[in-house]
Every structure is written in structure tokens, then in C-alpha cells.
Amino acid sequence: MAIVHAGLKRPYDQVRDTDRISSSPGSRDHSRFREDSRETSAVSRIRSGFNTPSNDWTETPRETTFKHDASIVLIGLNGVGKSSLGILAATAYNRRLVEVEKCFADATGCTSQTYRKLHGTNAYYSKHCQVLQSTLDAYNKNSVIVCNFSALEHDGSRIIRSYAEHHPVVHITRDAAGVQSYLQAWNMERVQQLLHASGPLLRSCANFEFFNLTEKLTAAEDPQAQDQAKRGLFLTLKRVERDFLKLLRNILGDHNRVLSHHSAYPLSEVPVHHRSFTLAAQVGIHDVVDKVVDLDGLQVGADAVEVVITSKAFLPASQQVPREEFLLQIAETYAVVRRVTIVPIILTVDRRLCGTAPDLYHALISYCLRLGPEYCTLDFGVQDPRKASLLASRGRTLFIGLLHRDIAPARGWQDISCLEVYRRANDLGCSVVKVTMPARNVGDNFALQSFLEQGERMMLEARLTAYNTGALGRMSLCYNKILTPVKTASAPTTVPRYPDALVTPKDIFAALFATFVYEPLHFFIYGANVSYSLSPAMHNAAYRACGMSHTFGTHSSDTLEDFKKLSRESNFGGAAVVQPFKTGVLPLLDGLSSHANAIGSVNTIMPVRELTEDGGIPDRLGLLAQMNRGGPVQALYGDNTDWIGVRAVLRRGLSPANTVRPQSTALVCGAGGQARSTIYALLSLGVNNIFICNRTPANARAVADHYNKQIDSHSIGLLGPATTSQCRVRILDSFMQPWPPEYRQPTMIVSSIPTQAADGSPTNFTLPDAWLCSPTGGVLVELAYRPMMTPIVKQMRAHARKGWVMMDGFDVLPEQAFAQYELFTGRRAPRKIMLDEVLRKYREEQEHLNEARSLDPNPPAT
CATH class of the missing domain: 3.40.50.10860 (Leucine Dehydrogenase, chain A, domain 1)
Structure with missing residues (x-):
């Protein structure tokens, strides 16, 4: 699915050969981040030694506000990827990584299994709880603590649950196939049983939940296997890194070193519910799991994706707590959508799913909040007195209060109860309030405007959105301003399960242009x-x-x-x-x-x-x-x-091992306008040590002075005081000089040197091999793309096996165009469509060029 969203490098062969373009995700290798195999035997038992919570997880108080330096705890079964995620989090936040099992071994001189055999179960429980408590206390701040499943044994779950009152505890889960492939020895049925049995216990100890999507591996005999290798095995964790850090930002807030990949794009400055004529593409969980919907097509024209939880397949007979497999399906659906989109996600539980069971609805909303979506819908038609507690535990998730009338009241939009719900939802803390009812006639669409005007005069903080449902209400959908539900042109014909989404983005834009709300520009x-x-x-x-x-x-x-x-x-x-x-x-x-x-x-x-x-x-x-x-x-x-495009490809090309740290070093080749944008992009990524080299040193010095003056005067808004004191742009006088030994070898290199000199002769620019000695490789961006195969591209392809990723102008050009599209239209760009078109156009030009070259200018006389 859409590599452009995933953050993987587009292979060079995509431009040369249409048939080799693949939509499947890149391969993934966990070998560098394998969890300690000592956990395996502990994971295999859920037994009476565990202190199962007396209350259901839905009743356990859930804290979501923490100090910025509070340590993060990761818990979960063996094989779900805790250690991998721990490394990613610790690197991104510059924190210490702590593994409880290793702390136990350091404290006792042996593994937990050995200690249990030598001293007995009771002694082990006592020592285990002692080490767990002391570890949590010792690393109370600025750490990422990984707990294996055995940490919850005996009194461990109580200790973790108490720790979660002041620290974020994230329950890591995964699909059964991914866990089974890690454990090897177990069959799928046993793994599924383990996931289902352990879920409630783990969830009762955690504040948040992260579903770690399993990447598809390319089979060795697959002809694309070699192409996958070209992309670099060091990038296999890039997509999960982006998703996991997004959750952590939801928990801890933005950090100047882990600003999101898309925070630089213009529309990120304005929340979607504050913009006008925004659209939310609706999709159900089964449409995603069963792969009956094109997720790339779903996003075209949309400002958000609304995942509607509609299935009754896994509901329990008691109607009190949802079954574990249903929760895992919700989590997987959210993870799949999160993986392929940059727009906000709205999680909505269809109240018809719960019937007359408010406890079930409460449990599902509580679970949705654990996933950390941008928005969650709270239905005021469900008679649940605990709405205030849900809003209090929302964290950074924003609530959309919903009131839908299945039958329009006698007075329609003049019914006073609609405005009363608007005020009540606002007072509870909803950011958006949505009121809907079926249209009885076309005139209801005009009566709706009077209701919206009344709402505006109330001057409440929550944004008010309202529309009529049903075929007669489609007009109101076209002129609704906030998160209008839409369907895609390719949506299944069985869309009645989403009765609000009766129009497509094209329908709405056609109406807006036809009635001069929008004008052709x-x-x-x-x-x-x-x-x-x-x-x-x-x-x-x-x-x-x-x-x-x-x-x-x-x-x-x-x-x-x-x-x-x-x-x-x-x-x-x-x-x-x-x-x-x-x-x-x-x-x-x-x-x-x-x-x-x-x-x-x-x-x-x-x-x-x-x-x-x-x-x-x-x-x-x-x-x-x-x-x-x-x-x-x-x-x-x-x-x-321009800087947004460079920033995006640098982030996409950097492996987790090369995540920007205070000691990281970057090199900019050239001193023109693109070099200026590149340095700004590097500053936005938190790079402190930036070198610039140009064949005319005076030009490089002018660019360096331009930025160093701004750094010294604290006039670059994206740099904080702490960053400014360490940051400097330095000059290398020649491409022939040795790399300065007091600085690390560069892991980020951007070439903005033209492929041709002023007289038309080729520049044939390459880098000294002595500047390419980073032990972890890095990313090089060649901004030129005409021709595509420049000398430096050829040079870096030879270094691919040393950990270097080659990015080119065809990576940068679309990214900066996505940002331009936002500035021009106020809409999120349809990324895959734009990327596909630029590649198609380039291939078409190359074909015409090759045809022209094949013509003989002096054909023989006949």
C-alpha cells in the first residue's frame, strides 16, 4: 500500500520500468532488535501466580496527564516488539533504555528462570517485586523502561498499575501471525488464545495501547527481493517508528527533537475543525480488515478519515465488555489507517452496535481513547452518566459530541433541545458538536441555516456543525463546513451501513464551484x-x-x-x-x-x-x-x-540508527538558493553540526554567515534557546580536505550542485570517499533530477550496502509540491495521485527523448 505515505524510498526502477512499481509494503527485519529470548518461557504461562485485577480494565482509573520528563513503560507479550519500540523511543527522546529483565540479572547474578529454580517460587516472587519496584523508582525520569510479561507476576501488576498513575504505560500488542512468526514453536491457535487471555490484564495496567503492525517480508524467490534490498534493510523500522512516535507525541506532547514528519506542512498549523468545508472520509473496520476499500483513494479530497466501528460479530452475550478479538480488530484497523495516511483519524462507535447497553458503549469509547486518535466521537444519544469521566481521560484526543435524531422532532431545527445539547457538550469539553436529523423535505436544508446562525450567536468555544441526513439532506452536506462525512467513488455499493456518507468529495466541490462559493483560479x-x-x-x-x-x-x-x-x-x-x-x-x-x-x-x-x-x-x-x-x-x-521537501526526504531516509542526536553532523554541497533551504531544513530537524562546502568558498561563507547571525540573535523561530547555544553552520574550504576529526562523519548529505556548469559542460560532481565513512551509513539527497543518474547517484548506489540511502529530486519535488498544494487550495494534497503523475510524466518525456535520439538527422537518399 502507498509507499509515498509509508516513508520508504521510491526505487529508481519505478521511474525506469512501470511494471516494477509495487504497492506492497517494504520488508522488515527484526534481527537487530530481537527481544531477549529469556522471556519466552515466562510468556508461555498465564497462571494463578498473576495478580489479576479485581475490577475490569474499563473501571480502572486511567491517567493521561504526565510531567514532560516522566519515564515511559512498555509492557506486553514476548514477540510484540517491545524492545524494538523501546530503542526507537529512547533514541528519539534521548532517554535511557532500561530492561527490567536485565536489571533482575544484574541484581541477582542470574536470570529469573534460574533464580526461581535455585530459590523457589515464593522467594522469586519476593525478589522479582523488589527489583521491579527499585527499577521503576531508580529510573523515574527520562527513561524508557521495557517490562517483559513476567514482570506482571504475583504483585507485579499492582506495582505497574500504581506506577501508571504518574507515568505513561503503553500496552504493546500485535497480530497473532506476527507473534507466532517470532515465537516459532507455537501454533497460531495457541498464540491467539494467549493474546486473548492476556489482554485484559495488560490493559488494566496500562494507559495507552499500540498495535504493532507486522510488515510483510518479500520471499527470497520473489523477483522483487533484490529491489527490496536496494531500499535498505536499515529502513525496515521507519514506518513503525513514525506511527509509534506519533502515539508518544499524543501522550507527552511535541518535543523539539521529535517534531512530527508532517508538522512542517502548512495545514498542520491549523486544526482541521477550525478550517472551512473540511471533509471526513468514512470507512468501517471490516472494509479495512477485509481490504475491500482502496485506502489511497479514500483520502483523495479528504481532510480526515473517520473509522466507524459497526460490527456486531464479536459482541459478548452479556453486552457489558467487548470481546478481546473485537478490540484487537479495532486496534489493527486503526494501525492500518494510521500507517497510510497523514490526515487526522476520527474513531466513531456506532451506537446501534451497543443497543441499550451503555456499559458496552463506554468500554468501546474508553478503548478508542487508549489508541490515541486525534478525534473521538461521543454520542449524546447514549444515556451514559460517565461522559464527564471519558472527557477527563481524553488526553490530547479531541471529542466530537454527536446528537443524531432518528426521527426529526415536530419543530425540526427550531427544536430547542438541539441548542441545549450544543451547550451541554461544549461545557463538558467537546471541541466539535455535530447535530443531525433526517430531512423531511428540501426546505429543511434552508431551515438548518437558521439553526447554525443561532449557534454562532451563542459564542461558545466548541465548533458547531449540523446537516440533514437521507437523500433529501444531500444539499446540506454540500454546504456543511466542518468534517462533512463523504464516501469515495470506488466505495462498495453496500454503503448504506454509513447512512450519512451519501456524497463524494467531487460532489461537494462541484456544488461549491457551481454556486460560486469557490471560483476557478x-x-x-x-x-x-x-x-x-x-x-x-x-x-x-x-x-x-x-x-x-x-x-x-x-x-x-x-x-x-x-x-x-x-x-x-x-x-x-x-x-x-x-x-x-x-x-x-x-x-x-x-x-x-x-x-x-x-x-x-x-x-x-x-x-x-x-x-x-x-x-x-x-x-x-x-x-x-x-x-x-x-x-x-x-x-x-x-x-x-523547498525546505519542507528536503526535510521530508531526510527524515524518510534516515534509519533509526541515524536518528538526529546532539552529535549528528550534516553536509551541504553547494551555496545557492537550494543550499539555503537545505540548511533551514536541517535546523528544523535539530541538527547542531552543519557543514557547507562549495567550489567558491566565499559563497559558502556568505550562506553560513546568513544563518549564524540569525542563530546568534535567536531570530529563527523553530530553534529553542537550548538548541541555539549548540548550533553552528561551518565551512569546509575544499572538497579535497580531510574531514574534521573533531566531528563525526556526516550521516546527512545534500547536494545542490548543478549537473552542468554555466558553459554547459558537465560538472561530474562526486564526494571524497573519505567523507563517506559513517559506520551506520546515512542518507544522501541529490536535488538534481535531470538527468536522473548523476555521477553522485552512481557513487552512492555503490555505497548502498554500507548503509547509505540515495534520495533524489523525484523524492523532493513531490514533497514540496504537496506543501504548495496546501498553500494554494487549503486542502491536503492527494499525494499518491500527484506522485504517480510526476513519474508518469517523466517516463513519457524520456520515451519521447529516446525516440528523438533514435532518429537519424541525415537519412540516406533514396
């Missing part, structure tokens, strides 16, 4: 010679896929005179600017983003049609409100997305 790329640009193909493909009536073209010019005229036209939507105008256009702009200001150049320009009351440029939310609308241009606003 023209975008273009502007530069000295942009006729060859691949940007129009990407953007136009995205517009078509979403049903937007915009166009994207090219405009080549040696001056900015044409730009001055084009940027003032009433249908001007925005421009992508390339050399030589990235700095020359600055005097024409009325405002710059903080990023463009720090970099000193722009590549994206947007019209401002409404200024603030004091004549200034609106903030990001204000700019979003003006997008997709024509009219007189009052000002021009500049931004830079």
Missing part, C-alpha cells in the same frame, strides 16, 4: 525557462481528482514584468517561482512567512484579497478563509516549501 510556475516543469502535471492531476475547477500552467520570462501583471489578475490563484527569481521577487511582496524570511528566498506566492483591519496580512487561518476565491488582489504573500 489559475496557478502557474514562473521562471526563466519552465516549459519543461513537471509541476503543472502534478497540480492539474490533483485538481481533476478532487473535482476542483482550477488550472496550473507555465510562464517563462527573463524578467518579472509579466509576473507583475499576472499576479494582479482577478483569477490569479498563486505562483510557484523558480530561479532566477526566488530572491529577485522579494521586493514585490507585501509579506513573508517566518520560514521564507529566515531562508531569504521564496518559491511560493499567494494573493491576499482581504487585509486585516489594520491593513496587515492575515494569519494562516485568515489566509485559508480566502483560498479558492477570485477578486481584486490587495497584496502578495510569499512562502518557501
